[in-house]
Amino acid sequence: MSLFEAKSIVKSFGGNTAVNNLSFTVEKGEILGIIGPNGSGKTTVFNLISCFFPLTSGEIYFKGKRIDQVPAHDICKLGIGRTFQVVKPLKRMTVLENVTVGAFLRTNSMTKAKLKAEETVDFCGLSQFKNYEAKSLPIALRKRLEIARALASDPELIMLDETCAGLNPRESEEAIAIIKRIREAGKTIIIVEHIMKVMMGISDRILAINFGSQITIGKPQEVARHPEVIKAYLGDDHA
Amino acid sequence: MKNKNWLFTLLALVIALVIPLLIKAPYQLHMIILILIWATIGTSWNLLGGYGGQVSFGHAAFFGLGAYSAGMLNLYFELSPWWGMLLGPLAAAIIAFPIGLICFRLRGPYFALAMLALGEIFRILFTNLSVTNGAQGILIMPAITSKAWYYYIALAILVVTVMTTYKIVNSKIGYYLVSIREDQDAATSLGIPTTTYKIIALLPSAFFTGLAGALYMNYVAFIDPKIVFNLVNVSIMIILVVMLGGPATTWGPTIGAAIYIILGELFRATLGAANVLVFGLLVCIIIMFMPNGILGALTSLRRFVRQQKGWPGGTKHESV
């Protein structure tokens, strides 16, 4: 049994079908990358998995349990964490407090939550900034804070939405290092990213979509060579 | 640091306890009682509004419910309105529950306006229903005459309210509330059932507001719907009290209440026909120049001093 499975999920906004009959699975411990042109529905897939929007039709399973009907806030409890493409820091809380909020999911004790938060902050290389208000962080650190916060809630599956966008190559590498460490810690990851170097480097498999439907899914190299992916997404000079 | 805080609180409490022995003048004591009542309401509102970011323009509903519970016990069962101190807060909290379920589906200004409308709905209902004695209101004879007693009761209520709020705020619930205020979507993604937590904040908020309402009934001895369900004089003044002192701070509402009552009375007693005008001007000035209230202004001052020490210096790859 796969850790996660989406079965023919569909999402329409009025007349516009953002996700169209998409099915895929994620195995425990793997990193699944999702690529696709702008507006092809990647973020929407995340929003559907985390139940921010109700599905128009289809089913989603996590650890064999159907989860597409549960309220959004229960998703995290079940073990699925996420970050936001447009970062959403808790601006007037410090970095540590931000992460503590995530840690409170698994405990009611203040000391335990703080301990977990400290750990996670360290893990993401944010300890230097832990007492700074989130609003004063630059974008790279804000993105990292997103990851840390989601990690603190101890998810089995974590969804990362463009955590490297707007980072320069060097910074991206740092981010990739963190993502790899997350995987080493035994977590499963779905990642959306436009930077192919990142995607090729860390994904076990890549799902390419366009207009909300699957183009192809498979090993990164194969996907990158897929003519339709090249046409719709990569452009010729990436071939 | 922590010890110092406790010492401070203890000292303040001792001072508070001996105040009636020092201030014999009932008029001054009366002002202090009003301050305590408003501080209680403000502190309750602050839990939901200041920390949780759910700005309610309808807290008069809970205040009025508390007051009417006390009044109606007296009207119908000839019970001492002091029993209202038990019933009032419960009634407010019970009614708050469905209100929360309805209004918390809305965010930001929409929530504020829905609460405003709900407060008005209560006023209209209590004005027109005959069980509540309608517009005629409820008049009772004050049960005790000693100001000191009212003072101690009001003080006890405030202390309990502040302590409860403090406990809540410095727990998981508090973290969750603030995170809901800062970003509701992020909060949801971290597994916070936002509506549940807003209701968790609303219930004590309504409870203590209702308690203050019941005390008000006992103390002022007359209520009618126009008084206790008043939009401007209750719902909005609560917000003003909190904003003046400092939202999302422990003592801000109390400080705000003191300013509101003392300045209001001072102006009224000395400025004649222009007293409300001057008060209005003052409100404008404070809000414009101290957007986070007096305590907020103090905090930024402190932070300013702290930040002079500077940012620990960018990311790892320092200069070349």
Added chain:
Amino acid sequence: GCGSQKTKGAAEAIKVGVILPLTGSEAIFGNMEKNAFEMAYEELKAAGKTTIGGREITLLFEDDQGKQDVAKSATEKLINQDKVSMLSGAYSSASTNVIAGAAQSMSMPFLIATGSADDITKKGWQWVFRGTAAPASKYTISLWQMIDQVVKPQSVAIIYESTDFGKSSAKSFKAEAEKRGLKIVYDQPYESGAIDFKPMLAKVKNANPDMVFAVSYLMDASMIVKQSKELDFNTKLFVGGGAGYTLPEFRENAGDASEYIASSTLWVPTVTWPGAKEFFEKYKQKFGKEPDYHGAQAYATMYIIGDALNRAKEFNNTGIQKALKETDLMTVMGPIKFEDWEGYTNQNKPYSYVVQWQKGKLEVIWPEDVKSSPYLYPVPNWKDRT
């Protein structure tokens, strides 16, 4: 200047605290009452009645902004800070209630000027006196005489503002009507400040009552009669329950729609009590505005205060309470005595009148023996007027 000198040498003043809404939405009445109080005070002074045994009566006015908790603060301040000997004033029933409760619990004599909620003098409160104001339910004594003898309606419609005064008046009117077996075809409150009363009036018109009894403050009264005219709603007699229907502003705003509108009231300038007309003329001249009965109430109240203080043996609370209790004074509001009756305590028995707007003037039409003009009944339909 001279003020400070006086206080130094002379004996302590006898302070009378007067709480009125001097700002806020009720300020129009609060200021009218203040003017009347001061006018009466000056007259008493000219008559040498404001200095008793070397001690001068001084009035301390406090603004309650029309808010009840402020009224409470003002009461506390006057009693405890300023150490007044007695209290008076308040415009609205709400403020009056609060002041009365506080005065009673602090054993301070309080003479109500205008507040008319029934309850206040029904609590057995010995320190609370009501002279110039009637309980709201007693405004209509004369009106019922007239209804019984002249109007003899089969059906009535009752409309009233949802305030204490409106509700009390409507309630007692309804009770009387039921006692007589009249058919009540409409009985509903409304909230003050509406722009459009036509939906309500159209329904009343549909019910076709023989008479309408309407209790309205202020400008709602003129809106209601104007829109009745616009709707061409005719009834044999439209009677107001005091308040709005007797104000000068009513005539001004309603224009000829006010013609033949009747009202019960406690006072009009044309009453036959001594000094009433003089008060009206003097006030009008002095302040450039016509006073209504609230002004007269305040004016008479000041006279009651002066009288009681001049008779008081001691200027402490019991002395003044006793003097008030023994009051037997003729005022512009009629004779004043504080009696206990029908469950009321220290309540003067009011005189009420029925008045009617005739040719732009408010004429007393009932009781017959004090009328200033004969009643006009039934009133002509709007269309039949010229």
Added chain:
Amino acid sequence: MLKVINLNASYKDLQVLWDVSFEVKQGELVVLLGANGAGKTTILNSISGIIPGTKGVIEFLGTDITKLASFKIAAQGIIHVPEGRRLFPEMSVKENLEMGSLLPEAKSKRKETMKKVFELFPILHEKQHQEAGDLSGGQQQMLAMGRGLMALPKLLILDEPSLGLSPVLVTQIFDIVKEINSQGVTVLLVEQNVAKTLSMCNRAYVLENGRVVMEGEGKELLNNDHIKEAYLGI
């Protein structure tokens, strides 16, 4: 054309720029490089006057514009296409373009310029009556640039135009930037896509922690070891 001399800027009490100086000459394509939070956006915002509290001198075509109100800077011919597109989501594509040409000079040539913009971005012509909020990310970026061009800018400032775009669109956007520049518009560009920008620009400045630490021709910097290490991750 544009001269920035000893620019200092702070947010409240936090200083983020220290003595930044650089220059853009007529017709050039100049790039500002730097890590996240280095202060690139802050520089651009200082130029267009959006943030107060800057010290130093900013000269444009010989006049000091440091203290000018931001909307007046736009009137001087400096048009800023901000980070994150910042369209008017509830206005149509056409209305968005019109909003670009409010200034008198641009307004008089509104029709012609719009035609040119449509030639450059045919997709916008197709979608001109659609609301901007309904466009895809890449289309929105094109609209943002088109809106900037509508003002007939003397200097076009682009802040990370390729952010969050798919690779194929990134290529397109860079082609368009080159195209715009070759048509005579001076461009000041901020980018994270270091390799690509360096290979197409005239000159570049490298910014670290709010200070200019390096400047030079694009090709030259591409071969610099520090750049390679810190920005290209080689």
Added chain:
Amino acid sequence: MLFGQSVVSGILLGSMYALIALGMTLIMGVMKIINLAHGAIVMVGMYVTYVCFQQFGIDPYLGMFVAMLVAFLIGCLIQKYMINILVKVESILPQNQVLLTIGIMLVLTEIARLIFKSDYRSVATGYSSNTIFLADMSISVPMLIGFFIAIAFTTLLHLFLTKTDLGKSIRATAQDRDAAVYMGVNASKITVITFGIGSALAAAGGSLLLPIFYLYPDVGQLFNAKSFIITILGGMGSTMGAIIGAIILGTAESLGATYISMGYKDLVGLIMFILVLLFLPGGLRSFVRR
């Protein structure tokens, strides 16, 4: 006839609210603030019209333009020297703007009280009580005039916002203030103008009421809640939504007064308000775009 009269009265009543709400929707839509001083501006407009009539014999429908001018200036000053200063400072609760507008409301009301006392005033024009009868239904002439003026202003405002550069700049500023600045729009001037126009419309609404209503310093409070209801009903910032919302509210109040009780009339509006908030968050605008 009862039903007909209720509906006709309601439509006319709604049109009396329309301009006030139109001003509100503009201010709320662009500035995103809850403006509790709006009613006070209506009051100012009414006093200006009143003074024009009493002192100079200017008909209220002409005095309206003077009132609009005065209100425009007051609105501009409020925005420029108060609200614009406040938006620059950061607050934990953005709602502190509401309190500023409360302060402004108190100040305006009390200034009016100092000048005009608390007296009730009214303007009796020759046509104040004129009515037309349409098959037994009475139609007030001044309200009918108000109806047409409201429609005219709404149309003008709509054209202004969609056809002129200034109007478009207002909409652009509403959607993204900084982006508008990048385009060379003087955004703070735009907000000032917007608040001015919104206030002028509110004042115009007040002037329309004058021939049939009355005024006193606190009169404005009657209109705040109604304007909110209409604004939310119509959709924030929607001109057409405002006038349709106003007419719906008027009709609902009127029918409520007839068939439920005059005392509960306002309840109808408030409940409708909450229902719209819950189930039609975009207001009528979700159906009619702008």
